[in-house]
Amino acid sequence: MKTAGKNIDINLQAMGKMSEICDVLERSGYQGRDLETYLVRLLFCFFADDTGIFCKGQLYDYILHTNHSDGVLTDTIMKLFAVLDRRKDDREGFSEELAEFPYINGRMFAGELPVHPLADSVRNLLLSSQEIAWGRLSPAIFGAMFQEIMNQKTRREWGTYYTSEENIRKLIRPLFLDNLWAEFHSIKHSRHKLLAFHEKLTELRFLDPACGCGNFLIVTYQELRRLELEVIRNLYDMNQRVLDVGMYCRVQVSQFYGIEYEPFQAHIAKVCMWLADHQLNMEAADAFGMYYARIPLVQSASIVEGNALSMDWNEVVVAGQLNYIIGNPPFVGARLMNEGQKQDIRNVFRGSSAAGNMDYVTAWYRKAASYMAETQIRAAFVSTNSICQGEQAAMLWKSLKFNYHTGIDFAYRSFVWNNEARGQAKVHCVIIGFSDWSVRDADSEKKSLFDGDEEWKVSHINGYLIAAPDVYVQPRRSPVSEWVPAMTFGSMANDGGNLILQPEEADFLMMKYPQLKEEGAIRPFIGSEEYINRKQRYCLWLLGIRPEVYENIPEIQRRIQAVKSFREYSPRAATRKLAKFPEIFGEIRQPEQGKYILVPRVSSWRRSYIPMGFLPAETIASDAAQMVPQATEELFGILTSAMHMAWVRAVAGRLKSDYRYSSSIVYNNFPFPDLDRESADDIHEKAARVLAIREQYAEVPLAWLYDDTSMPSALKNAHRELDLAVDRSYGYEFDTEKERVIFLMDLYSKL
Incomplete structure (x- = not known):
């Protein structure tokens, strides 16, 4: 079984137990926020019983001694919740056994819950919970999984959706973590510099403006604390017993801020930050050789409930005090938003005609760029790859550059955001790090561009995540190359x-x-x-x-x-x-005579070439395709070449992950070569060869013929020859798609 982090099995066992308890509590009468609160409190108690916040097994013993009759268990648990919210000197009237529990605070147990009789089966479930190693939960993924048990439709499919910790590290490492570790290694032998570095860690502030259950904040906190522990190891003699571990562990959850629309998720984020804090304190305790816990809970992450797109982020944390913005804002396409989301977009992009065509996630980019303007804040978001394709790429990045001096510091080109759980939803995403370039000499800094397992150090990354100057491919009504016939929709x-x-x-x-x-x-x-x-x-x-x-x-x-x-x-x-x-x-729009090239509007991203070809005028093209009347073999050869496909992959929109070919963005903006007779004849000959080989497979679906795993070798070779002929028509021979795209971007900017 694949794992997300080391303890996915523990998380799944814990979620199974919580699901069972949830079922019984629902049957007992608990619903909505009361049910959510009850479950969160129980989760904390299980965790506390396994990690030393309570005395080991204290919760188990307390429940074990409970009278078996219905109604008594309800009273027993309510008394436990009540005592955990009272200071030690304010526990008059509670039994001696209850009075021994620690004071938790943090408003974890504040407020009374309704009283519904619990069946004895709940008691058995609570007792059997001791079999689970609650202290090994991964708070970074457990929060999102915990939310699912509140949905009856997905409860039996728990483990379906969560963000893997490794994917989160893809974002935070180039944003700040790698640089912090590099700085640490460069100064770790200087006590004076190391003390200053430790102080720097305590002053860093992080905001996730769409924090959900807090997984980005949690992983960031974990990584910062583990770096701090290495600092402490180098500053102090770990062989000596330290009287106050807390004096040295100074990175706090209070350095973290979040905004979340859903109240329950916001609550879970706070709780999971506490769980993570305690786990990290246990790690520190192991290193120092003594127990360390921050109980009662005094400090917490500042998680604010509300709509991040309609509030002033300065009310959460003043921009001048913040260092980094991180997160994974909601993925909702421009045509799939509800009315409230559409209004959010209109408000954030007020005054821009682009609002109606922007995906929901772009509002977080615009809001972040405005908030961090003229500051040293750096931001990074996970997004659907649509924001770097089609007309949306030009609208977004042109707006950010000219309104807020925003530039891209690093980026991961499109990859599958894999949740590593059964039933996972595979989404093609990008990660983009950005900041206000006007406040520093950003042009002189090398940028990191990641593609698969490769990392390139480049001088500039544009809005299409290409190592090329900024260009903005916007819709055109006619081709930028004058010799090219118009492309139209079918009828x-x-x-x-x-x-x-x-x-x-x-x-x-x-x-x-x-x-x-x-x-x-x-x-x-x-x-x-x-x-x-x-x-x-x-x-x-x-x-x-x-x-x-x-x-x-x-x-x-x-x-x-x-x-x-x-x-x-x-x-x-x-x-x-x-x-x-x-x-x-x-x-x-059907031509009356001759032939035309039919170009599918949507084609699989798994194909190296979009299957296209000639049809007679007697065959009617539907509006689910596009066509070029009066087309030649030379034009067909260019359109079905590696050169043109590099342009498609760089600028075309997407339907999920498949290419969405449009005449206004892709075809009309493509920098076609100016063909001389020799180049035209060369392309014509190679294109005719491709068509001739395809004719040998006239009964075979083009989907199979152009699948990279099944394409006949003769057709592959013919396409390679055609690719070289098209490359030569531009006066160059290219080794990689990256070279082709950079060349085309530069040529387009001149056109």
Whole structure:
């Protein structure tokens, strides 16, 4: 079984136990916030009983001696919660056994819960909890897992969603941690410098403005405390017993701040920070050889409940006192946001026409950039890779640069954000570190660009996460290269499906009414899905067809009438106007003669090339694809080359992780080469070779033919020859995609 950190099995066992307890408490009458609070308190008690906050086994013994009758257990637990919230000198009326429990504070046990009788089965569950090593929980992932048990739909699938600690370290290491360790190693033999460095660690402040259950804050705190422990090892003789460990462990949870919209998650974040603090104190105790605990709880992370996009972050922590912003803001696409989220975007991007096309996560970038302007704060977020692709990349990074002098300090190019748990949701993400470059000489600093296992030191990273100057690829209505023909969408039926035919329907009509085939009234109808997978679909294409050909065919008349009704009842005025012409497509762009190149609008990211090719004018292209009429083999060769695909991967939008090819962003902005006769002939010859080999596999789906694992070697070789021919047309030969993209970005900026 894969693990996230060392103790995923312990976390899963603990979550299973908490799920069982949750079920019983729900049946007893606990709901909502009361249920959440009850479970969090029990979790803390289990943890305390296993880690020395309580005397070892104190909780177990207390419950073991409880009377078995219903109702008594409820009173027993409520008394425990009450005593944990009282100072030692304020426990009159409590039994001697209860009075021995420590005072916890931190408002962990403040406030009374409703009293519902608990069945004796709860007692057995509480007693069996001692079998779990609660002290080995990983607070960084347990918080997110704990939240799931509150959802009955996911309770039996606990362990589905959480962020692995290793992924969090991907963000914090280049942001600050690597530099801190490097600084430590450079000065660790100087006591004077080491003391100053220790002081520096105690002054660092961190904010996660979408902290959820606090996992980013927790891992950051863990790493900072472990660095501090190394500092202490080098400052002091660890062989001597130290009277007050706390005097040396000075990094505190109070250096951490968070903002969270959901109250329960905010509460969990605070609790898990306390759990992490105690675990780290135990690590320190092992190093010093004596027990150390921060009980009663006095200091805590400042986790504020609220909407981070509508509040002033200075009210959480003043910008001048903060060092780093970290986190993993919500992933919600621009077209999937609810009304409240759309309003958040409009407020944050007030005055910008870009608001309607931005993903939700971009609001955190804009808000952070505004907050940290003219400060030394550095920030890093995990985001969907969409913010570095398509028109969104230009809108976001141009805005941040010119409004707030924001530059990118480091970045991880797209990778799978793997949760390492069963049922995991694999999302393609980027990590971007950024800051206000106007407050320091940032241009002279080397930037780190990560791609897979590689790290490159580069002079600049632009908004597409390319080691190239800043360019902003924005939508164009026509190609930037003048010799290139326009690309358009295919034709849109706008018919409620009534003009579209499945193969068996088309065959039936053409067999029963031969004139439909003779007159070309039924045509192949091809979109991205049909083209890539060689599926058949047809349509009624009655444009230019004499009415007497079909006016006496009841099957067609029923379809035409259905189109008319569909359009008449549309909420769109433009569609209602089309009801006057129900026999034809709503939007017609099909060329009347010749051939055209069909380009799928969406294609798998796993393919080195987008499958595209020539179709005759008699085959109708749907609006699920794009087409280039009057196209040549030379144009086909360039579009299906490594050069063009490098541009696609750099600037195209994404549908999940698949390429979303658009004419306005990808095609119209692509810097096509100025072909001389020799280059044109070379590309024409190599493109014809690719098409000829494909023709040998005419019955094989292009999805298989262009899958990198199944592509025939002859086709691979033909494409390599075509790639070289296209490279030569630019006057260069490239070894890597990175070189191609940098070259194209530079060429585009000149165009």
